[in-house]
Amino acid sequence: RFSSATTGIAEDGSPNFAFAFDIDGVLLRSSSPIPGASAALTHLHNNNIPFILLTNGGGKHESARVAELSKKLNIPLTEENFVQSHTPFRQLVEGSEETQSLEDKTILVTGGDGDKCRKVAEMYGFKNVVTPGDILMAHPNIWPFNQIFSDYYHNNTRPLPRPIDPANPSKSLKIDAIFVFNDPRDWALDTQIILDLLLSKEGILGTYSEKNGDPSLPNNGWQQDGQPKLFFSNPDLFWATSYHMPRLGQGGFQASLEGVWSATTDGAALRRTTIGKPHTHTYEYAEKLLIRYRAKLLGEPAKKVGKLDRVFMVGDNPESDIRGANEFKSPLGTEWTSVLVKTGVFREGSNPTYKPKVIVNDVLDAVKWALKQQG
Numbered sequence: 001r002f003s004s005a006t007t008g009i010a011e012d013g014s015p016n017f018a019f020a021f022d023i024d025g026v027l028l029r030s031s032s033p034i035p036g037a038s039a040a041l042t043h044l045h046n047n048n049i050p051f052i053l054l055t056n057g058g059g060k061h062e063s064a065r066v067a068e069l070s071k072k073l074n075i076p077l078t079e080e081n082f083v084q085s086h087t088p089f090r091q092l093v094e095g096s097e098e099t100q101s102l103e104d105k106t107i108l109v110t111g112g113d114g115d116k117c118r119k120v121a122e123m124y125g126f127k128n129v130v131t132p133g134d135i136l137m138a139h140p141n142i143w144p145f146n147q148i149f150s151d152y153y154h155n156n157t158r159p160l161p162r163p164i165d166p167a168n169p170s171k172s173l174k175i176d177a178i179f180v181f182n183d184p185r186d187w188a189l190d191t192q193i194i195l196d197l198l199l200s201k202e203g204i205l206g207t208y209s210e211k212n213g214d215p216s217l218p219n220n221g222w223q224q225d226g227q228p229k230l231f232f233s234n235p236d237l238f239w240a241t242s243y244h245m246p247r248l249g250q251g252g253f254q255a256s257l258e259g260v261w262s263a264t265t266d267g268a269a270l271r272r273t274t275i276g277k278p279h280t281h282t283y284e285y286a287e288k289l290l291i292r293y294r295a296k297l298l299g300e301p302a303k304k305v306g307k308l309d310r311v312f313m314v315g316d317n318p319e320s321d322i323r324g325a326n327e328f329k330s331p332l333g334t335e336w337t338s339v340l341v342k343t344g345v346f347r348e349g350s351n352p353t354y355k356p357k358v359i360v361n362d363v364l365d366a367v368k369w370a371l372k373q374q375g
């Protein structure tokens with residue numbers, strides 16, 4: 001059971017520490033709760049100790065996923081304490097000083113079941129979202145081996161907003177950015193379409209940019225400016241599922257695309273932006289959400305950010321959860337402490353590349369250990 005002492009409670013009764021929990025391999029294996037997961041979250045909930053779920057998973061809107069997880073783990077969750085791999089892409093709708101708004105641009109979104117990720121992108125506010133399936137249905141010969149998937153694509157594609165017309169670039173559909181929201185289901189088609197776009201003249205399928213495609217020119221000219229930017233949401237090469245061995249994740253698709261790109265361009269680097277754990281952008285996003293959530297939980301006025309001294313990051317993957325927490329330099333000076341569990345990717349007895357503060361059996365032990373640190 002838990003030690004009754006949960007000190008580390010500030011004078012106003014609010015705990016100055018919190019938790020960030022990874023999902024796959026910590027709380028769930030595929031869709032089954034891991035023993036102790038519900039008890040661990042329930043204890044924190046009953047003691048008003050703030051926590052967020054921070055996953056490299058995705059493929060559904062946050063509202064749908066938290067409804068599912070609340071039922072599965074028997075714990076009230078909301079979008080206010082939940083971050084998925086693609087959640088931070090919301091910021092690109094309105095943009096910022098560094099990045100232009102993509103709200104009205106045409107973006108390609110791939111990954112996930114059917115066109116669920118298109119719908120997620122539209123719920124974020126992206127107005128013109130196209131999928132590789134839409135392109136295939138409009139131009140079946142763009143990928144010769146598409147027959148086996150035709151039923152699949154029939155049921156979740158839309159007509160293209162504009163025709164793809166390489167001969168009339170000004171009238172043709174132009175893709176301004178490419179997003180991989182979740183694990184692609186049809187690596188072959190997605191690889192072909194993304195490669196075409198990266199080699200294209202300014203995002204117009206069926207064209208090559210001046211430099212690209214001309215072997216006489218230096219290959220370091222690939223990905224000229226004006227071509228679509230490429231965004232990945234999750235670098236995980238492997239993840240923990242109901243199979244006893246880790247399975248290839250979205251990072252596997254990224255590595256495969258990188259191999260095709262390198263072979264096509266005699267080794268040119270693939271320019272891309274990747275978010276998701278262990279990348280700082282995702283930890284910064286998660287910490288801001290956690291601070292806001294803590295303020296709300298403790299009834300503090302929203303404007304008062306409140307002091308969060310420590311976040312315990314509980315994860316199963318040393319390459320993402322542990323590395324991210326160890327390397328994150330919180331702009332607010334919050335200390336992130338990494339806790340590795342044995343119920344996911346990490347195999348007991350192996351030597352993790354990124355060393356956690358502690359290795360424990362499971363999420364319940366992780367919470368007990370952390371509460372003792374605060375004692």
Ligand code: G3P
Nearest residue numbers: 023024055056057236239
């Ligand atoms: O696709 C999900 C997988 O990459 C790992 O998810 O919850 O362990 O960060 P999670």
Ligand code: MG
Nearest residue numbers: 022024025316
């Ligand atoms: Mg995990």
